[in-house]
Amino acid sequence: MKLLDSLRFRIATLFHRSRMNAEMEEELRAHVQHRADDLQRSGLPRPQAERRARIEFGGHVRYKEESREAAGGTLVESLIQDVRFALRMLRKSPGFAAVAVVTLAMAIGANAVVFGFMDALVLRSLNVPQPQSLYIIERGTDKDSSESYPDYLDLRDRNRSFDGLIAYNIDQAGLDTGKNLSRVWVYEVTGNYFDALGIQPYLGRLIHASDEHAPDIVLTYAYWHSHFQDDRSVMGRVLHLNSHPFTVIGVTPPGFRGTVLIFSPDFFVPIVNQQQLDSDNALNARGNRWIGEVLGHLKAGVTPAQAVADLNSIGSDLEKTYPKEDAQMSFSLERSGLPGGSFSSALQAFLGGLMLLAGLILLAACANLGSLFAARAADRSREVALRLALGAGRTRILRQLFTEALLISLIGGAAGLWGSVVLLRWLNVWQPFPQYPLNMPVNPDANVYGVALLLSLVSGLLFGAVPVKQVLRTDPYQIIKSGSVARVGRRITARDALLALQIAICAVLITSSMVAVRGLVRSLHSNFGFEPRNALLVDTDLNMAGYKADSAPAMQKRMIDAMVSISGVTSVGVVNIPPLQAACCSESNIFTDKTADLRPSNAATRVVMFSISPEYLQVSGTPLLAGRDLTWHDDKHAPRVAVVNRLFASRVFGSATNGLGGYYKVDDGTRIQVVGIVEDGKYSPNITEDPRPAMFLPILQSPSTETWLVVRSSANAQELASAIRTKLRDLDAGLPTFIQTWNQAMDGALFASRMAVAALGILGLMGAMLSITGIFGMAAYSVSKRKRELGIRMALGAQRKEVLQAALGRGFKLLAFGSAAGLLLGILASRVLASIVYQATPRDPLVLAGVVLAMTLLGLLATWIPAQRALSLDPLILLREE
Amino acid sequence: MTDQAQLLPGTLDLLILRAVSLGPLHGYGVLLRIGQISGNALLIEQGALYPGLFRLVRQGLLKANWGTSENNRRAKFYELTAAGRKRLREETNNWNRLVTAIGSALGPQTEEV
Numbered sequence: 001m002k003l004l005d006s007l008r009f010r011i012a013t014l015f016h017r018s019r020m021n022a023e024m025e026e027e028l029r030a031h032v033q034h035r036a037d038d039l040q041r042s043g044l045p046r047p048q049a050e051r052r053a054r055i056e057f058g059g060h061v062r063y064k065e066e067s068r069e070a071a072g073g074t075l076v077e078s079l080i081q082d083v084r085f086a087l088r089m090l091r092k093s094p095g096f097a098a099v100a101v102v103t104l105a106m107a108i109g110a111n112a113v114v115f116g117f118m119d120a121l122v123l124r125s126l127n128v129p130q131p132q133s134l135y136i137i138e139r140g141t142d143k144d145s146s147e148s149y150p151d152y153l154d155l156r157d158r159n160r161s162f163d164g165l166i167a168y169n170i171d172q173a174g175l176d177t178g179k180n181l182s183r184v185w186v187y188e189v190t191g192n193y194f195d196a197l198g199i200q201p202y203l204g205r206l207i208h209a210s211d212e213h214a215p216d217i218v219l220t221y222a223y224w225h226s227h228f229q230d231d232r233s234v235m236g237r238v239l240h241l242n243s244h245p246f247t248v249i250g251v252t253p254p255g256f257r258g259t260v261l262i263f264s265p266d267f268f269v270p271i272v273n274q275q276q277l278d279s280d281n282a283l284n285a286r287g288n289r290w291i292g293e294v295l296g297h298l299k300a301g302v303t304p305a306q307a308v309a310d311l312n313s314i315g316s317d318l319e320k321t322y323p324k325e326d327a328q329m330s331f332s333l334e335r336s337g338l339p340g341g342s343f344s345s346a347l348q349a350f351l352g353g354l355m356l357l358a359g360l361i362l363l364a365a366c367a368n369l370g371s372l373f374a375a376r377a378a379d380r381s382r383e384v385a386l387r388l389a390l391g392a393g394r395t396r397i398l399r400q401l402f403t404e405a406l407l408i409s410l411i412g413g414a415a416g417l418w419g420s421v422v423l424l425r426w427l428n429v430w431q432p433f434p435q436y437p438l439n440m441p442v443n444p445d446a447n448v449y450g451v452a453l454l455l456s457l458v459s460g461l462l463f464g465a466v467p468v469k470q471v472l473r474t475d476p477y478q479i480i481k482s483g484s485v486a487r488v489g490r491r492i493t494a495r496d497a498l499l500a501l502q503i504a505i506c507a508v509l510i511t512s513s514m515v516a517v518r519g520l521v522r523s524l525h526s527n528f529g530f531e532p533r534n535a536l537l538v539d540t541d542l543n544m545a546g547y548k549a550d551s552a553p554a555m556q557k558r559m560i561d562a563m564v565s566i567s568g569v570t571s572v573g574v575v576n577i578p579p580l581q582a583a584c585c586s587e588s589n590i591f592t593d594k595t596a597d598l599r600p601s602n603a604a605t606r607v608v609m610f611s612i613s614p615e616y617l618q619v620s621g622t623p624l625l626a627g628r629d630l631t632w633h634d635d636k637h638a639p640r641v642a643v644v645n646r647l648f649a650s651r652v653f654g655s656a657t658n659g660l661g662g663y664y665k666v667d668d669g670t671r672i673q674v675v676g677i678v679e680d681g682k683y684s685p686n687i688t689e690d691p692r693p694a695m696f697l698p699i700l701q702s703p704s705t706e707t708w709l710v711v712r713s714s715a716n717a718q719e720l721a722s723a724i725r726t727k728l729r730d731l732d733a734g735l736p737t738f739i740q741t742w743n744q745a746m747d748g749a750l751f752a753s754r755m756a757v758a759a760l761g762i763l764g765l766m767g768a769m770l771s772i773t774g775i776f777g778m779a780a781y782s783v784s785k786r787k788r789e790l791g792i793r794m795a796l797g798a799q800r801k802e803v804l805q806a807a808l809g810r811g812f813k814l815l816a817f818g819s820a821a822g823l824l825l826g827i828l829a830s831r832v833l834a835s836i837v838y839q840a841t842p843r844d845p846l847v848l849a850g851v852v853l854a855m856t857l858l859g860l861l862a863t864w865i866p867a868q869r870a871l872s873l874d875p876l877i878l879l880r881e882e
Numbered sequence: 883m884t885d886q887a888q889l890l891p892g893t894l895d896l897l898i899l900r901a902v903s904l905g906p907l908h909g910y911g912v913l914l915r916i917g918q919i920s921g922n923a924l925l926i927e928q929g930a931l932y933p934g935l936f937r938l939v940r941q942g943l944l945k946a947n948w949g950t951s952e953n954n955r956r957a958k959f960y961e962l963t964a965a966g967r968k969r970l971r972e973e974t975n976n977w978n979r980l981v982t983a984i985g986s987a988l989g990p991q992t993e994e995v
Contacts, residue, residue, distance in 0.1 A: 027932070035928070058929035
């Protein structure tokens with residue numbers, strides 16, 4: 001109040017308000033005195049004369065108020081009065097104030113956090129000049145953003161719609177720092193990358209199209225800052241990436257971190273140097289779609305539709321010219337920023353859904369507070385009546401009530417915003433996956449603050465508006481005469497409707513969070529087609545240590561032997577990339593044995609492809625259904641063989657059993673015989689995707705430098721990891737390794753569902769808390785209002801059951817209606833969830849029962865105290881009191 | 883009391899201007915003067931005068947100064963400004979036109995038609 005007083009003083013002196021006030025008071029008093037003088041002169045004694053003069057003057061407060069308004073510009077002053085009064089009223093009922101503020105803080109905080117995500121991941125674009133005209137090119141019906149280098153060149157040189165098409169690929173490389181190999185994340189970029197994006201160097205120079213063949217390297221500001229301590233002399237230094245020398249030529253500006261919103265790379269190298277980073281040269285292979293993304297600024301005046309038409313005409317021409325490599329060359333455009341395709345649309349749908357739920361929470365909170373305010377206004381009807389009788393205008397009283405509502409909503413909003421800013425700041429630096437430089441750039445900006453303020457104001461007005469009608473209807477004469485009377489009507493009041501609405505909303509939230517949790521639990525226990533428990537994954541890349549594809553298998557064999565020699569290790573296998581990892585998996589077209597023309601459109605199906613060592617299937621726990629496992633004898637000199645999954649067999653050979661011993665072709669025409677059939681599994685890290693056909697090729701026949709060791713052991717993971725590290729260092733000290741349990745490694749695949757479940761779980765909890773406070777408020781209020789009636793009933797011999805029914809029956813009816821409506825809506829809304837949370841289905845008896853049980857429990861919990869209060873009423877005391 | 887007429891809305895300002903046009907007055911004096919010039923025929927609640935006074939001051943039609951009243955009390959005296967005088971003239975003309983029009987409309991000859 002001290003602060004407020006000083007504020008008031010300052011504003012008052014600023015406008016000469018307090019002087020004017022005093023003068024006005026003096027003037028009105030002078031009037032009454034003059035009148036009294038006259039009356040006295042006519043013979044009345046002074047006291048009576050003054051009294052009469054005051055009566056004749058009329059509503060002093062009202063005329064003063066009107067005069068002040070007439071004098072103009074009293075808004076600030078009356079606002080300060082209102083705020084002070086509101087603060088006083090709130091201090092008089094701290095419980096009410098606390099509940100209201102906390103409720104709103106949670107609701108607005110939830111909205112601010114969800115909006116923060118929305119803002120960062122959907123609304124905000126990349127930190128490059130003119131991001132709004134930057135589009136990613138996606139190919140085919142499944143919106144694949146990958147391209148081959150020759151196709152990219154054709155698209156770049158032949159299109160007339162883009163201001164320079166750029167391409168990049170994200171790759172991991174081993175950086176030789178002298179001591180040991182450290183893993184760095186590299187953007188392989190086309191020469192025009194920085195120029196087309198309009199990025200200027202922070203230091204030195206960037207890569208240009210004219211000098212892209214030089215082995216140059218550009219550091220990101222973050223890497224330069226953290227690894228070179230802002231050392232400017234680093235320019236010109238030579239760094240060894242995958243044992244190849246690169247010269248540092250520049251540093252990108254601080255805000256720039258590539259063209260994927262959630263990924264921060266370390267280096268940029270020219271894409272034409274790809275061969276030095278990868279073991280094979282993919283620059284000339286038109287069928288090898290290894291480039292991550294092709295994107296560019298649309299030319300001014302070119303619409304996305306025109307650009308798509310332009311690209312499609314190039315695409316159909318490419319299909320005709322290169323029938324063996326190019327198929328499905330129809331294109332679409334996607335706004336840049338997020339990894340494209342199904343993930344980004346699912347994320348958008350999910351964030352949209354969350355925003356909706358958060359909005360519902362806020363609405364429920366408003367309904368909650370609205371009914372609290374209405375109850376409060378009813379309790380204060382005497383005060384309102386008194387003020388009306390003293391000449392206060394109804395608008396002024398309403399303004400006072402709104403001030404109170406807005407004050408609460410602003411305090412709540414500020415608290416909520418503070419909480420959400422803390423949370424968002426934390427999430428901003430949070431790296432959910434230790435081995436990937438991924439984070440969510442959700443630092444709150446002005447938009448978030450603005451939205452929080454707006455929501456506070458809107459919700460304040462919303463719940464402040466609930467008691468308006470009540471105040472307008474107040475008849476001061478009636479109320480002061482007879483005291484406030486609780487009408488015990490059967491009529492459905494606005495308050496009932498609000499409560500039912502609120503309960504329905506909460507039931508929606510609880511339903512969807514339960515659906516999500518059940519889905520996650522099921523997906524954690526679902527059959528991935530392998531057994532992640534009691535297994536370590538050792539991620540190495542022989543290419544980084546200088547091995548080439550032909551020398552890799554021998555090294556892999558030695559690694560396996562070294563692992564097996566560790567005590568406690570039961571079995572070891574090698575795979576190029578394990579399923580459910582971020583980079584999983586390579587794909588390939590395959591053809592039936594009879595197909596002669598191996599163009600992509602004739603492919604039997606597209607399959608996921610693994611290169612595995614003989615023991616891998618057994619180590620990973622992939623069940624072999626028929627045939628045999630691969631062996632070390634399946635080498636370069638032996639006939640080409642493969643193990644395929646059940647779906648592969650049934651899709652290519654008609655049925656699983658037919659497949660065994662059958663032949664198929666891969667796109668270079670090689671015939672491969674199926675020697676074993678395994679169970680289907682999950683392969684790509686998107687675990688909600690449909691089952692896909694897969695083939696497992698022997699590592700000796702299709703070698704890969706990418707090497708993941710799967711080490712199965714029931715020994716302590718940490719001890720095992722250090723033993724593995726020692727063994728590998730003995731084999732090759734320059735080998736970069738990253739060891740984690742298979743369960744940890746699956747975090748990435750389950751991340752989306754986990755986040756979804758966490759978000760929904762929190763919203764569900766909030767919904768539950770809101771419905772508890774809502775029902776509690778209503779029940780407590782109805783008990784306290786009907787004390788006298790309940791007392792009479794008890795005095796007349798009503799049983800406990802009847803008393804309870806009278807006191808709380810209505811609340812329970814509302815609870816039942818609200819829950820039923822909410823459950824239905826929740827089931828409808830949960831369809832969206834199914835696309836994010838694997839195996840989320842609302843048609844689950846456990847979910848239905850869970851929601852009903854939860855709502856009943858909430859109802860019981862919330863009405864417990866009011867019920868006790870109703871039962872402990874003593875009719876004698878009550879009746880005497882009234 | 884019963885033969886006093888209710889004021890028409892908006893006429894109080896005009897009456898105040900007219901009352902003050904005859905010389906500076908404090909609030910109670912304005913009231914008395916209105917009573918005097920209207921032959922006590924108008925019912926005005928005393929407090930209702932003040933919002934009107936403040937409104938006129940704000941519009942620049944009146945100006946106010948503190949002084950001492952005939953009862954030897956401190957009081958605020960109002961007098962017309964130039965703009966106030968002009969406004970009074972206009973409003974008086976308007977009012978006369980209005981009264982003539984309404985009067986002839988309600989006059990006996992129209993009733994007979």
